[in-house]
Amino acid sequence: MKLKFCSLYSGSSGNCQYIKSQNATIIVDAGLSGKRIQGEIANIGEDPNKIDAIFITHEHVDHIQGAGIMSRRLNIPIYANEKTWEAMSPCIGNIKSHNIKILDDCTQIGDLTIKPFDISHDAAHPVGFNIFYKNKKISLVTDTGRANGTIITSIADSDLLLVESNHDEDMVIIGPYPWPLKRRVLGEYGHMSNEAAGRLIAEVIRKGTEIVLLGHLSRENNFPELAYKTVESILVENSIDVNPGVCLDLTYRDRASKVYEI
Ligand SMILES: [Zn+2]
Ligand SMILES: [Zn+2]
Numbered sequence: 001m002k003l004k005f006c007s008l009y010s011g012s013s014g015n016c017q018y019i020k021s022q023n024a025t026i027i028v029d030a031g032l033s034g035k036r037i038q039g040e041i042a043n044i045g046e047d048p049n050k051i052d053a054i055f056i057t058h059e060h061v062d063h064i065q066g067a068g069i070m071s072r073r074l075n076i077p078i079y080a081n082e083k084t085w086e087a088m089s090p091c092i093g094n095i096k097s098h099n100i101k102i103l104d105d106c107t108q109i110g111d112l113t114i115k116p117f118d119i120s121h122d123a124a125h126p127v128g129f130n131i132f133y134k135n136k137k138i139s140l141v142t143d144t145g146r147a148n149g150t151i152i153t154s155i156a157d158s159d160l161l162l163v164e165s166n167h168d169e170d171m172v173i174i175g176p177y178p179w180p181l182k183r184r185v186l187g188e189y190g191h192m193s194n195e196a197a198g199r200l201i202a203e204v205i206r207k208g209t210e211i212v213l214l215g216h217l218s219r220e221n222n223f224p225e226l227a228y229k230t231v232e233s234i235l236v237e238n239s240i241d242v243n244p245g246v247c248l249d250l251t252y253r254d255r256a257s258k259v260y261e262i
Contacts, residue, residue, distance in 0.1 A: 001021065001022040002261040002262060003019070003020070003021050003133040003134075003136050003138070003261065003262050004018075004019065004020040004021075004046075004259055004260070004261055005017070005018070005019055005138055005160055005211075005259070005260045005261075005262070006018045006044050006256050006257055006258070006259045006260070007162065007213060007215060007251035007252070007256065007257040008027075008037060008040040008041065008044075008256050009031070009032055009036075009037075009040065009252070009253065009254070009255070009256070010142070010162075010215040010216055010217070010251035010252065010253065010257075011062070011215075011216055011217055011218070011219065011252070011253030011254075012062050012216070012218065012219070012253075013032075013062060013219075013253050013254070014031035014032035014036075014062050014065060014253075015029040015031040015057075015062055015063050015142065015215075015216065016028070016029050016030055016031060016032060016037050016040075016066075017029065017140055017162065018041060018044070018046070019112065019131055019138065020046065021110065021111050021112050021133045022110075022111055023110040023111050024052050024053075024109045024110025024111055024112045025046075025050055025051050025052050026051065026052055026053045026054070026055060026109055026112060026114070026131075027051055027053075027054050027055070028054075028055045028056075028057065028129055028131075028140055029054075029055070029056060029057055029063040029064070029067075030054050030056075030063075030064065030065065030066040030067040030070055031060075031061065031062040031063040031064060031065050031066065032065055032066050033065065033066050033069070034066040034069040034070040034073060035066075036066070037066050037070065038070075040255070040256050043256060044256050044259050045259075049074060051070070051074060051076050052076070052077075052109050052110060053076060053077050053078075053079055053101075053107075053109045054067050054070065054071065054076055054077070054078045054079065055078075055079045055080070055103070055107075055114060055116075055129060056078060056079065056080035056084055056088065057119075057126060057127055057128065057129070057140075057142070057143065058084055058121060058123035058124070058125070058126035058127070058143060059080075059084050059087035059088035059091070059123055059124060060123055060143070061091070063143075064088050064091060064092055067088075067092050068091075068092030068093040068094075068095060069093070071092075071095050071096075071099050072093070072094075072095070072096070075096070075099065076099065077098070077099045077100075077101045078092075078095060078099055078100065078101060079101040079102075079103045079107060079114075080101075080102075080103055081102065081103045081116070081125050081127065082102055082125070083124035083125035084103075084123070084124055084125055084126075084127075085100065085102065086124065087123070087124040103116055103127075111133060111134075112131055112132070112133055113131070113132040113133075114129055114130070114131050114132075115129065115130045115131075115132070115154075116128070116129055116130075117129075117130065117150055117151065117154035117155075118148075118150050118151075119141060119143065119144035119148075119151060120144045120145045120146040120148055120151075120188055120189055121143045121144050121145060121189050121190070121191075122145075122184065122189040122190065123143070126143060126144070128140055128141035128142070128144070128151065128154065128155070130154055130155070130158075136159045136160075136262050137157065137158045137159050137160075138158060138159065138160045138161075138162075138262075139154065139155035139158040139160075139161050139162070140162045140215075141154075141155055141161075141162070141163055141164060142162065142163070142164035142166075142192075142215045142216040143164060143191060143216060144164060144191070144192055145186075145187050145188045145189045145190040145191060145192065146188050146192075146196075147192065147196060147199075147200040147203075151200075152200070152203060152204055155200075155204050156204045156206070157204075157206050157209075158204070158209060159209060159210050159211070159262045160209075160210060160211040160212075160213070160260060160262050161201065161204070161205075161209060161211070161212045161213065162213045162214075162215045162251065163192070163197050163200060163201055163212065163213070163214060163215065164191060164192040164197060164214075164215055164216040165192065165193075165194045165197035165198075165214035165215065165216070165217060165222070165227040165230075165231060166185070166191035166192055166193065166194075166197075166216050166217065166218050166221070166222065167185060167191060167193055167194070167217075167218045167221035167222050168193065168194055168221060168222055168223075168226055168227075168230070169186065169193050169195070171220075171221040171222065172185055172186055172221045173186075175220055175221050176220060177220065177221075185218075185221070191216065191218070194214075194222065194226065194227045194230035194231060195230060195234065197214060197227075197230075197231055198230055198231040198232075198233070198234030198235065199234060201231060201234075201235060202234055202235055202237075202238040202240060205235070205240060205246060209246055210246070210247060210262055211246075211247045211249065211260050211262065212231075212246055212247065212248050212249070213248075213249050213250070213251050213257065214227050214228065214231060214248070214249070214250050214251065215251045217250070217251075217253065219253065224250050227250070228248065228250060231248065232248060235248070
């Protein structure tokens with residue numbers, strides 16, 4: 001069986017990425033109500049009651065909102081690093097002790113191998129994830145103000161890549177946010193711009209990379225078409241063919257992406 005990936009939701013109103021292999025199903029983040037996440041899993045034709053683990057990138061509400069309720073309702077373990085557990089514990093309610101899992105450098109869930117890597121964001125200990133299945137590799141990196149060396153090394157040679165393309169810098173500068181929030185979004189521990197996403201993707205992509213998805217798009221400071229066109233033009237400038245060539249696509253704040261199989 002191939003590895004299935006679907007971005008159920010991506011953006012500041014909630015994040016949840018769905019990954020299914022032959023004998024394991026995980027979600028990365030659960031940043032909407034359990035009802036909406038389970039509903040969207042059913043919408044893509046999968047079993048919403050069959051989730052083996054929830055992995056958490058960081059404690060911001062758009063990544064954890066439904067984690068507690070889903071863990072309690074479906075008896076699912078939650079994996080997060082120690083600092084993230086400390087920060088999110090007051091927000092997600094009581095979790096049964098056997099479902100509190102401290103994230104290791106390498107976690108095995110059935111035939112999936114999950115490895116976290118550090119990112120640059122204003123949270124306790126935020127991470128991105130690599131997910132390995134047979135010879136395939138998925139990398140997820142959103143909520144990072146900068147693409148540091150760790151990120152570049154970690155996400156290189158992925159078969160499917162989800163990269164944050166949060167905002168257009170000019171739209172942030174002239175947009176409605178108060179200045180401290182603008183500074184946060186644009187800063188080292190904020191979010192990645194369309195241009196930064198394009199440059200990062202151009203740097204890490206290789207011939208075998210099948211699918212590149214843009215995620216965590218801002219509603220106020222971006223347009224889907226602008227994110228797509230900005231990244232596409234940077235890839236083309238770097239002699240990377242797109243559609244046909246690498247499959248560049250968007251994820252959505254309020255609905256699921258396509259279901260990809262690699
Ligand atoms: Zn976020
Ligand atoms: Zn965040």
